[in-house]
Amino acid sequence: MRRKLAAGNWKMNGSRAALAEVEALCAAHPDSAVELLLCPPATLVAPMADARGSHPLRVGGQDCHSSESGAHTGDISAAMLKEAGASHVIVGHSERRTDHGETSETVAAKAAAAHAAGLVAVICLGETLAEREAGTTLAVVADQLGASLPEGATAANTVVAYEPVWAIGTGKVPTLEQIAEVHEYLRKELATHLPDAADGIRLLYGGSVKASNAADIFSVRDVDGALVGGASLRAEDFSPIVSALEQA
Structure with missing residues (x-):
């Protein structure tokens, strides 16, 4: 069974004062059955790791270079x-x-560099509105997946997040049928590229996920969690999404 993952991407937002939201989130989910991950700006990675205390909340970066140094x-x-x-x-x-x-x-x-450093790479992909309207969504995400997976990708070191570009921060959300179609297709594509790991790699959905639609999205087969943007900045907004995933 794939463990569900609720991931938050703070993007270019947040200061040390925002770490109070981390403490509130940890307090609301002290022993969650799902894995929790927050990816703050690089300046907050270390402070957030400290702020979580003994809670198993994971902390992640938003990007890395492909080189080790230089x-x-x-x-x-x-x-x-x-x-x-x-x-x-x-x-x-x-x-x-x-x-x-x-x-x-x-x-x-970059994903290969993450693996070499002992990090889990959350690989994002998704189509633009023009590509969706042109009917090329599946071809686009298949090409991105195939070219973005590094050698050595496994269920332990890799997560794939499907984020339709036109749904990020717009309030627009694909239908459940559209989400299901892409996630099912990605699972099949993973089986082509990584036959030994495909069943274990978690597939997240991202793009205007919020408390009001989370339960419906998490009911879709092959949706193993979410990569959440704006709604992850405040515990009161992110916590209901985590709860919906816990109940899925």
């Missing part, structure tokens, strides 16, 4: 995140692919 001003390596207390790192988020021109090959290199 002349890469402004970047951060997977090993640095690991040393700061991270256990996971997001790679290939659509905002990185779009804003920074990251290719799937770049994402694969």
Whole structure:
């Protein structure tokens, strides 16, 4: 059985004062049956790891460089995140692919670096609105998946998050049928690339997940959790999503 995962991506938000939200979340779910993960800005990785205390909350980075070290001003390596207390790192988020021109090959290199440092890579993929309307969604996510998976990917070191670009931060959510179609297809594609690990790799859905729609989304087969953006910034917003996943 795949353990459910509720992951939050704080993006470029948060300060030390926001760590009170971490304490509130941990207090609301002291012994959760699902895995909890928060990915704050790099400046908060270490403080958040401290703020969680003895709670098994996982802390992750939002990106890492593919190199272990070097002349890469402004970047951060997977090993640095690991040393700061991270256990996971997001790679290939659509905002990185779009804003920074990251290719799937770049994402694969970053995921490989994450694995080498002992981090779990949360590999993101998803189609744009134009690609959805053109009917090429499955082809797009299949291409991204195949090119973003590094050698050595396993169920223990890799999570895949499907985030339709047009649903991120827009309030628009695919139908449950559309989510089911993509997740079922990704599971089959994983079996092609990683036949020994496909059944164990967790598939998350991301894109305007909130308390009001979480239970319906989590009822979809092959949805093993969520990668949540804005709704993960406050415990009062994220906690109901975690609760919905606990009950799924």
